[in-house]
Amino acid sequence: MKELGRYLGLLFCCLILGFRVGAVPRVILDTDIDSDVDDVGALAMMLNLHAQGTIDLRGIIVTSDDTYAALCTQAICTFYGYPDLAIGVNDRQQRMRKHSRYTRQIALEFPHAATAWTDFEEAFTLYRRLLRESPDSSVTILTIGHLSSLCDLLRSSADDSSPLTGLQLVEQKVAQWICMGGRFPEGKEANFYRPDPESTLYCLDYWPGRVVFSGWEIGREVRSGGEYIRKRLDKSHPVWRAYELYNRFAGRASWDQTAVLMLTDRATDFFGLHDSGRCVVAPDGSNRWAEGEKSGHAYLVFREGADRKACARWIDWLIAGKRKALRRIGSADTIR
Numbered sequence: 001m002k003e004l005g006r007y008l009g010l011l012f013c014c015l016i017l018g019f020r021v022g023a024v025p026r027v028i029l030d031t032d033i034d035s036d037v038d039d040v041g042a043l044a045m046m047l048n049l050h051a052q053g054t055i056d057l058r059g060i061i062v063t064s065d066d067t068y069a070a071l072c073t074q075a076i077c078t079f080y081g082y083p084d085l086a087i088g089v090n091d092r093q094q095r096m097r098k099h100s101r102y103t104r105q106i107a108l109e110f111p112h113a114a115t116a117w118t119d120f121e122e123a124f125t126l127y128r129r130l131l132r133e134s135p136d137s138s139v140t141i142l143t144i145g146h147l148s149s150l151c152d153l154l155r156s157s158a159d160d161s162s163p164l165t166g167l168q169l170v171e172q173k174v175a176q177w178i179c180m181g182g183r184f185p186e187g188k189e190a191n192f193y194r195p196d197p198e199s200t201l202y203c204l205d206y207w208p209g210r211v212v213f214s215g216w217e218i219g220r221e222v223r224s225g226g227e228y229i230r231k232r233l234d235k236s237h238p239v240w241r242a243y244e245l246y247n248r249f250a251g252r253a254s255w256d257q258t259a260v261l262m263l264t265d266r267a268t269d270f271f272g273l274h275d276s277g278r279c280v281v282a283p284d285g286s287n288r289w290a291e292g293e294k295s296g297h298a299y300l301v302f303r304e305g306a307d308r309k310a311c312a313r314w315i316d317w318l319i320a321g322k323r324k325a326l327r328r329i330g331s332a333d334t335i336r
């Protein structure tokens with residue numbers, strides 16, 4: 001009976017996530033890894049899920065104006081054994097600064113191949129290449145930062161790499177977009193309004209497919225990155241170091257990690273979807289949910305009685321790589 005329940009849970013997970021049964025989802029992560037540490041936790045989850053075969057992480061778009069953000073990202077990927085994972089940077093950011101509590105130190109303390117952010121591929125070019133190389137309707141784009149690079153992709157024209165425009169590539173290759181952004185049913189959230197609300201407006205106006213939003217109000221209630229991470233990761237681990245530098249393991253809201261959790265079977269333990277209507281964004285980047293017909297937009301809601309602490313535990317386990325999340329129906333994987 002318990003197995004039947006798990007099977008039905010997985011089936012529901014696949015249905016709400018729009019995955020093809022049996023396929024390991026190809027994922028592109030788009031992160032503003034700099035000011036907050038939740039991007040580091042999310043990246044660690046992604047790399048562990050990739051190593052476990054739960055997802056197929058194809059590349060990382062770094063949408064940040066921090067000089068060290070992409071180098072920090074490559075240092076973390078290298079530590080996990082993926083030194084060649086494709087990384088793109090958005091070079092139309094207002095000129096680069098360094099303002100993070102951890103990116104510079106991680107980049108300096110941990111080995112990686114690149115020597116400067118200018119060594120990396122342009123973000124929308126990498127987006128185009130990764131999409132071109134993928135089967136139709138196979139890619140999940142997961143954004144946990146602002147939407148400048150995604151907007152550049154959508155606006156891109158046909159080029160030598162593909163006769164398709166960015167919009168056509170998205171229509172053909174992308175199964176869904178999971179977006180940490182916005183507040184629901186209404187409010188103002190940084191990924192939408194800072195620093196580039198125009199891109200948010202453009203992406204939501206022109207995105208041709210399905211979007212699931214993990215709003216600010218979800219991650220706020222899930223506190224991860226505390227004592228468990230301090231105790232379970234070695235001090236020589238870049239994720240341990242980033243959390244130490246950020247707030248010495250005081251714990252932090254899990255905005256970005258709750259979006260990553262949507263890639264795993266555990267999502268249905270905690271979340272449901274509200275999908276009647278659409279997300280409307282104002283020019284200042286604030287947003288509201290307009291109730292109405294189904295539009296392809298949906299936002300996460302907590303299930304009634306959902307255990308926020310259990311959700312945080314799962315996130316910490318996946319950050320630390322101490323648990324395995326299931327990827328699909330029929331998998332022999334089990335949760336330990």
Ligand SMILES: [Ca+2]
Nearest residue numbers: 032039144145
């Ligand atoms: Ca972020």
